Amino acid sequence: MPLDIETRFLCLADLEPAAREVLPHAVYEFIAGGAGDEITKRDNEAAFDRIRLRPRVLRDVTRLDTGITLFGQSLPHPIILAPIAYQRLVHPEGEVAAARGAGVAEAVFTLGTTATAAIEDCVAVSQSPVWFLLYWQSDRGFNGELVSRMAALGAKAISVTVDLPTPGDRHRQFRAGFKIPDSLATPYFKDRNTGVLKVGTAQRRAMPTWADIAWLRSLTTLPLILKGILDPDDAEQAIRTGADAIVVSNHGSRNLDTLPATIDALPAISERVAGRIPIILDGGVRRGTDVLKAIALGASAVMIGRPYVYALATDGADGVAYCVNLLRRDFEAAMALTGRARIDEIERSAIW
Numbered sequence: 297m298p299l300d301i302e303t304r305f306l307c308l309a310d311l312e313p314a315a316r317e318v319l320p321h322a323v324y325e326f327i328a329g330g331a332g333d334e335i336t337k338r339d340n341e342a343a344f345d346r347i348r349l350r351p352r353v354l355r356d357v358t359r360l361d362t363g364i365t366l367f368g369q370s371l372p373h374p375i376i377l378a379p380i381a382y383q384r385l386v387h388p389e390g391e392v393a394a395a396r397g398a399g400v401a402e403a404v405f406t407l408g409t410t411a412t413a414a415i416e417d418c419v420a421v422s423q424s425p426v427w428f429l430l431y432w433q434s435d436r437g438f439n440g441e442l443v444s445r446m447a448a449l450g451a452k453a454i455s456v457t458v459d460l461p462t463p464g465d466r467h468r469q470f471r472a473g474f475k476i477p478d479s480l481a482t483p484y485f486k487d488r489n490t491g492v493l494k495v496g497t498a499q500r501r502a503m504p505t506w507a508d509i510a511w512l513r514s515l516t517t518l519p520l521i522l523k524g525i526l527d528p529d530d531a532e533q534a535i536r537t538g539a540d541a542i543v544v545s546n547h548g549s550r551n552l553d554t555l556p557a558t559i560d561a562l563p564a565i566s567e568r569v570a571g572r573i574p575i576i577l578d579g580g581v582r583r584g585t586d587v588l589k590a591i592a593l594g595a596s597a598v599m600i601g602r603p604y605v606y607a608l609a610t611d612g613a614d615g616v617a618y619c620v621n622l623l624r625r626d627f628e629a630a631m632a633l634t635g636r637a638r639i640d641e642i643e644r645s646a647i648w
């Protein structure tokens with residue numbers, strides 16, 4: 297990051313214009329875009345903005361503890377990097393640089409099936425856990441192979457994308473003529489040219505069903521996380537199928553427009569889940585207060601997507617570490633200013 301970093305990047309929102317300056321237009325549109333009219337994309341952030349906080353005073357917040365435990369693993373803070381496709385589009389080292397930055401900031405990094413780097417190379421550069429995200433492909437056996445192989449390669453959890461049976465209508469990347477360069481290798485993604493990026497065709501991609509999730513469950517002892525749940529009944533079925541966690545997500549609003557903001561969907565889901573498994577939330581998390589609101593409404597952790605990719609584009613691994621640390625410090629400030637010294641003190645009463 298340039299020397300003026302502390303004045304230039306005061307919050308995660310400041311990263312987007314910086315990335316826009318350095319990225320090819322079509323790549324920027326691919327990352328920034330949401331589905332349809334981007335109503336849900338705006339709402340993911342606006343819904344956080346509508347929530348007001350309730351501070352408690354005169355509590356000792358000199359020593360803050362942001363630590364959480366997920367699947368028996370201690371994590372120093374609840375900020376996780378979401379899986380984002382094709383990171384070598386924005387930086388020559390792609391996911392490896394992102395994982396290195398995540399490690400510096402002590403954050404879990406999620407490597408997607410759509411990654412342009414191998415998981416061993418990400419594990420090698422980070423002390424923090426690396427998770428693998430399975431994006432289901434048409435070769436059923438290959439999906440199973442990936443899941444079976446991941447523990448030996450160093451993955452600490454397996455997440456599965458469950459919210460993308462057909463490509464979302466992403467006008468911006470289409471208008472900009474976004475294309476994946478053939479030269480960009482994707483070691484786990486064989487289906488990349490089979491239509492996932494085509495819109496308006498009503499084409500269905502290969503897609504897992506609950507039976508497939510049960511099969512994946514039988515293939516690994518790693519924690520299994522279902523990413524892309526918005527309905528309490530699906531959360532219930534996830535638990536019944538053996539999921540160890542869910543991600544309440546609308547895929548950064550890239551799939552179906554006019555879905556609810558994730559923070560609005562969270563309360564009913566956390567009520568139903570009732571603490572049986574951890575809930576992770578993503579979509580529009582930009583401020584420390586957003587992290588606090590998500591935890592107050594039932595999340596154990598949050599994921600961030602676009603902001604860290606903008607940081608990666610702007611300044612590689614250092615940028616990613618800077619981005620996470622910025623959010624982490626902002627979250628600590630939000631905890632102190634609401635009188636919450638530990639994560640388990642952040643409950644519903646923190647919401648006005």
Ligand SMILES: Cc1cc2nc3c(=O)[nH]c(=O)nc-3n(C[C@H](O)[C@H](O)[C@H](O)COP(=O)(O)O)c2cc1C
Pocket residue numbers: 326327328340378379380381408409410429431457523545546547548549550578579580581599600601602603
């Ligand atoms: C450019 C881009 C690529 C993504 N690729 C994937 C993917 O391959 N698999 C997946 O499950 N989610 C993918 N996502 C969704 C993110 O994991 C995450 O749910 C979302 O970005 C969170 O919202 P936020 O960007 O508002 O923080 C992608 C998101 C973006 C912006």
Ligand SMILES: O=C(O)C(=O)c1ccccc1
Pocket residue numbers: 381410492547550
């Ligand atoms: O862009 C995305 O959100 C995404 O999930 C994806 C999936 C496959 C290929 C590229 C991106």
